[in-house]
Amino acid sequence: MTAHRVLIVDDEPGIREALKQVLEYEGYQVATAASGGEALTRYEELQPHVVFLDVKMAGLDGLETLSRIKQLDAGAVVVMISGHGTVATAVEATQLGAFDFLEKPLETDRTLLTVRNALQQQTLSDENQRLRAVIDDSHAIVGHSAALKAVEEVTAKVGPTSARVLILGENGTGKELVARAIHRLSQRADRPMVEVNCAAIPAELIESELFGHVKGSFTGAFADRTGKFELASGGTLFLDEVGDMAHPAQAKVLRVLQEGVITRIGAGEPIEVDVRVIAATNKNLDEEIAAGRFREDLLYRLNVVEISVPPLRDRREDIPELVAYFSSQLAGAGLAPKPFADDALQALADRKSTRLNSSHTDISRMPSSA
16 A cells, blocks of 8 residues: 655754654655745645645745645645744634644654544545545436537526526426536535425425424424425525425415525524525426416526426437446446447437337436446
C-alpha cells in the first residue's frame, strides 16, 4: 500500500527535521519546504494528503500560502502550526479552510492524532465524491435525440434560477431524472432534494407527510413528526404525481408557496421554510381543473416554467445509446458486458409494438440493476 504523503512547510530547519523524523517513523512519505513559494511548487509536484504549514514565515506568510494552496486544490487538507498562536489567527486560518491549528512546540501524540483525523476526513470526502458520482451516473439522462436535447436546453436554463418547474410526461418517461438534473444545476445543489410521491400517500396522511404533526394531534400521532417541507428547507422539494394530491392538501401547499410558512398539524406556531418546488405529473391538469379535482391557482403557482418530457416512442434514435448505457451499468455490477448486434439494435429502434409506450418497457427509466 502506498504511504500517505505529507508536506512540511516551515522556515526553521530544526522544526522541519524534527517533524519529518516523527512522521517518517510512522510510515508517512514526507517532503519539506522552507518558504511559502517553495511550498506551492512542492504541492503541485507532490500532491500531498496533508500539509503542515507554519503561520509566521518571511516573504509569503502561512495564511497567504494557505489561501494559494486552496486556490490550487480546494480539497487540500492543511494543518497550521505556530509558536505565536492567537485566537484571531486561528479563526482566520479556519475561515481560509485550514483543517486544524497546532501550537509549537508540537506534541508528538497530538500531532499524530491530527494527521490520522485529517486522513480520515479526506477518505470520507473522497468516498462522498465517489458516491455522488455513482448517484449522478445512475440518474443520467441518456440520449442525443432532438426531442431530448430540447428538454436538456430548458433544464440548463432554468436549473440555476429559483423558478418553480412543472414537468409533464407519461409514466416512465424520466420526469424524476429531469427534476434531479434541475436540482444539480441549482444553487441549492449542496442541500437535500426531498421527494414526495403524492399518488402513493393516502389522502388522510398527505398533510402530515408534507407539513408534519405534533404528538397527540390525531389518533396514531405517537411522536412529533417533521414534514417534507421542513426537511427540504434550503433545498428542493420534488412533488411527484402532484395531479393526484388530495384537494384539501392543495390549499395548504398553495399557502406555503405564497407565504413561505408551514404549520404542523396540531401546532399553533408557523415555521418559515425556504424551498424550491419542482412538481411532476402524468395527468392533463387543465382537464383535472375542469373536473374540479385540481386547483387552478395552484397550477399557476407551480407552472412558472413547464417542461414536457417525450416518451421513448418519440425518440427511438436514443435506443442504441440507452442499450449501451444499461449494458455498462450491468457490467459495473460484476457481470460481463454483453454486446448487441447492429440488427438487434435496429430491430428495437424500428419496433412498432405498443408495449414500447409502457413504463415497463421504457428503458430510460429502468433501474441500473435491471
